[in-house]
Amino acid sequence: MSLLKSPNKLFFIMMVLFTINMVSGQFKTERQKELESILMAPCCGGGTMAEHDDNQHTLNMKMAINALIMNEYNEKNILNLFETTYSNQGIYRLGFAPATKPVRQVLDHVKRTIHPNMSLAEIVDIFAWIHSPLIMSAPPETGIHQLAWKMPLIVLVIGTIIIIFVIRAYINKPEPVRVQAGGKKTDTELEDRIEKEMKELEI
Amino acid sequence: MFSVLGNAMLAMSLLFGAFGIIIVSLSLIGDNDYRFLKSGRMAFLSSSTLVVFSTIILVYELMTSNFSIIYVAKYTSIETPLLYKFTGLWAGMEGSLLFWLVIQSFFFILVILQNRKKHPRLMPWVMITMAVIQMFFLILINFYENPFDPVQKGMVVNGQGLNPLLQHWAMVLHPPALYLGFIGFSVPFAFAMAAIITKNLDAVWIQTTRRWTLMTWVLLTIAIIMGGKWAYVELGWGGYWAWDPVENASLLPWLTATAYLHSVLIQEKKNMLRLWNMILIMLTFTLTIFGTYLTRSGIVSSVHAFAATDLGIWFFGFIILIIVVNAVLLIIRRKELESKNKLESFVSRESGFLFNNMLFISMMLAVIWGTMYPIFSEAVTGFKITVGSPYFNRIMIPLGLLTLALTGIGPLLAWRKTSIRSLKRNFILPIVSALLLTAIIAVSMDLKMVYPLVSIGLMVFVSMTILSEFYRGMKARMRMTGEGMFKSLFTMIDKNRSRYGGYIVHVGIIMMFAGFTGKAFDKEADLSMMPGDIQTLSNYEITYVKQWFESPDSNPDTRSNHVAKIVKLDVKKNGKKFHIMEPEKRFYTDQNNQPHSEVAVKTTLNEDFYIVLGDVDLKTGLATMKVRINPMVTWVWLGTLVLLIGTLVSINIEEFFRRKSK
Numbered sequence: 004m005s006l007l008k009s010p011n012k013l014f015f016i017m018m019v020l021f022t023i024n025m026v027s028g029q030f031k032t033e034r035q036k037e038l039e040s041i042l043m044a045p046c047c048g049g050g051t052m053a054e055h056d057d058n059q060h061t062l063n064m065k066m067a068i069n070a071l072i073m074n075e076y077n078e079k080n081i082l083n084l085f086e087t088t089y090s091n092q093g094i095y096r097l098g099f100a101p102a103t104k105p106v107r108q109v110l111d112h113v114k115r116t117i118h119p120n121m122s123l124a125e126i127v128d129i130f131a132w133i134h135s136p137l138i139m140s141a142p143p144e145t146g147i148h149q150l151a152w153k154m155p156l157i158v159l160v161i162g163t164i165i166i167i168f169v170i171r172a173y174i175n176k177p178e179p180v181r182v183q184a185g186g187k188k189t190d191t192e193l194e195d196r197i198e199k200e201m202k203e204l205e206i
Numbered sequence: 207m208f209s210v211l212g213n214a215m216l217a218m219s220l221l222f223g224a225f226g227i228i229i230v231s232l233s234l235i236g237d238n239d240y241r242f243l244k245s246g247r248m249a250f251l252s253s254s255t256l257v258v259f260s261t262i263i264l265v266y267e268l269m270t271s272n273f274s275i276i277y278v279a280k281y282t283s284i285e286t287p288l289l290y291k292f293t294g295l296w297a298g299m300e301g302s303l304l305f306w307l308v309i310q311s312f313f314f315i316l317v318i319l320q321n322r323k324k325h326p327r328l329m330p331w332v333m334i335t336m337a338v339i340q341m342f343f344l345i346l347i348n349f350y351e352n353p354f355d356p357v358q359k360g361m362v363v364n365g366q367g368l369n370p371l372l373q374h375w376a377m378v379l380h381p382p383a384l385y386l387g388f389i390g391f392s393v394p395f396a397f398a399m400a401a402i403i404t405k406n407l408d409a410v411w412i413q414t415t416r417r418w419t420l421m422t423w424v425l426l427t428i429a430i431i432m433g434g435k436w437a438y439v440e441l442g443w444g445g446y447w448a449w450d451p452v453e454n455a456s457l458l459p460w461l462t463a464t465a466y467l468h469s470v471l472i473q474e475k476k477n478m479l480r481l482w483n484m485i486l487i488m489l490t491f492t493l494t495i496f497g498t499y500l501t502r503s504g505i506v507s508s509v510h511a512f513a514a515t516d517l518g519i520w521f522f523g524f525i526i527l528i529i530v531v532n533a534v535l536l537i538i539r540r541k542e543l544e545s546k547n548k549l550e551s552f553v554s555r556e557s558g559f560l561f562n563n564m565l566f567i568s569m570m571l572a573v574i575w576g577t578m579y580p581i582f583s584e585a586v587t588g589f590k591i592t593v594g595s596p597y598f599n600r601i602m603i604p605l606g607l608l609t610l611a612l613t614g615i616g617p618l619l620a621w622r623k624t625s626i627r628s629l630k631r632n633f634i635l636p637i638v639s640a641l642l643l644t645a646i647i648a649v650s651m652d653l654k655m656v657y658p659l660v661s662i663g664l665m666v667f668v669s670m671t672i673l674s675e676f677y678r679g680m681k682a683r684m685r686m687t688g689e690g691m692f693k694s695l696f697t698m699i700d701k702n703r704s705r706y707g708g709y710i711v712h713v714g715i716i717m718m719f720a721g722f723t724g725k726a727f728d729k730e731a732d733l734s735m736m737p738g739d740i741q742t743l744s745n746y747e748i749t750y751v752k753q754w755f756e757s758p759d760s761n762p763d764t765r766s767n768h769v770a771k772i773v774k775l776d777v778k779k780n781g782k783k784f785h786i787m788e789p790e791k792r793f794y795t796d797q798n799n800q801p802h803s804e805v806a807v808k809t810t811l812n813e814d815f816y817i818v819l820g821d822v823d824l825k826t827g828l829a830t831m832k833v834r835i836n837p838m839v840t841w842v843w844l845g846t847l848v849l850l851i852g853t854l855v856s857i858n859i860e861e862f863f864r865r866k867s868k
Binding site for chain 2: 029030031036040043051053055062100136137138139140141142143148151152154155158159162163165166167169173174176
């Protein structure tokens, strides 16, 4: 029956109280959903925060994010949540993007950085600073990483140009020579027959 | 005892396979001795049969919990339900390699038996190609990942059990479908290799493998969607596709295979694109091996991947071998592969198919690029960058919508050349209806999101084009033959199954796009409730009734390997009774009490009401849960069903069985 005792009761109660007070009964805002999809879950690299609910550290981070974007800005509450999140040593041992800064530094940094109406980029920067840019779910659109975004477009443009050239080359090809050997039907004749039948069907 | 036999069978299979390759190769040298070929065929049949028997032995060991075998002890336990003991066959690296091999062997036997009196020039090379693929997996199994390896020291009393995430019906069906989908492409690939080697480059190899290719494609499609269904109900995050590297690995060959299925029509009808089709099928097969490499090498991070091993180098080597051999053959045969026929116009169905191919290949390259970018960035900058769903969504949604647009445009274009008059006649109605309906939806729902609106417009457009194709064909038939509406419809489909089957597949794709589009409108909320609490979300009202606990003692039949905390929720919609939902939090006792959320989903045609239990304190009753409203998800699953029906119509499965029974 020891299973029934939650391994982290304090965390659970805190989470419950927090959720009851702050968000219960409301749909997540587009902003919250967007942030949870911009940041990876730090536990296993298998998906974004939006895709992870089983990991305690990810849940803690979600709560900190939520506190940052809430209408009622409460610095004390935000700092408390960051302290709870980064006091837990487990977050420094995660498999994918563990925290890299000690809790003291985290709190100093957060205190210096946060303000009401923070932009998404500012919030993401906080977590990228704490966990390294690995925590971001998409490459930045600067420097060499622009290549990540531009390459598919380049491929599409080059592909289109190639297809246009291929079609032109096929159009400008000379007519295939029809060879009549002993009354045997040639490919082209068969094609014409197929074409005729298809036209009949297509009307 | 049996495990020793299984092991010996795998070793003998390797020997028979090697013998077969040598003897069939000898039949090709000199005077083409038929006795050599016959002997080689028997060797391949024996080799494949031995693999089948060794797999049966491993299944037996799994079912009877023979923990003296490492693999059995690692992936099953006494408590594991019987069905999941069976699925343990593909739960780990060694077993899944054997599973790959047994399907490969089964296909090999089928191909040999089906074609024993056909294609005398192609078959020796078909057999050699398939045998080389089989040999690759046999070498891996015999020398590196043997599923029959015994426990070296001591005695294992109970095994570690199966990962709870894999204990789901979708995971019973998804891997076999995926393997069938992946491995099935080895058959058209082998025929393509035989065709290019023997210079039989007409459409014979394509026609011979048409059913294989279509069936394999539809199996891969079903496998991908079933994987999505599993993720949806088992991973508990509310979605079905996360652009995970392993998911991407399954999508890559699907994209090239879809391109191939379209472009092959041009070769069948116009004897063109022979080189291109050859490249596409070679690429598709290579991508199936590449996908396997991604999941087994540990090169990319994924929750779905097998534990990293040093097998990666072998798969990488095999991929290089395939690419080199294919490239050499394509270069040698480039003259013979040139098309003799010509295109007449840019505005033709042939051009439509070419643009469709370009889009599929662009999508494939974009997925590879995104999947491999972390490795590229590490090599260039020394730092690994993550590439997740926001990247893929931004790149793939526009490409997907362009492809959807072509799905509608293609059928309206005539073969050879489309006149301006016919363009006007064919396009006006679908375009006007699409614009009109999109405008109505945008205004009535106050919808401002660009992609969903474009998607809705395109879905209407494509639906109208398909409807008009059916209507015009039916009307013409009714006029010419005097048949009734339904008879003319069914006869029309029967007379041109490939074409109308294809349209039905497109209907399935539209339905799936409806599901994908619904994703833009999903809603999510975190709730914390006490028993007796009532929460209102949108038009839903949730009453928390009670919480309780179940264990193997209280429910030995249904909970043999886990305990569960369960909450009962009475959900009302628009004030009326909707559904009683019971999400669970499970702890798997045979997996170090690994926690797992069992979601509760109530599905309707327009939306899913989806609840994941975070946790519940059984004493106080405090429960946290995630509630989601996921619009249109059912349409993804229904679309797959329609797609399957369309493919079966196209394959003409009835005719296939009629012919077989004769």
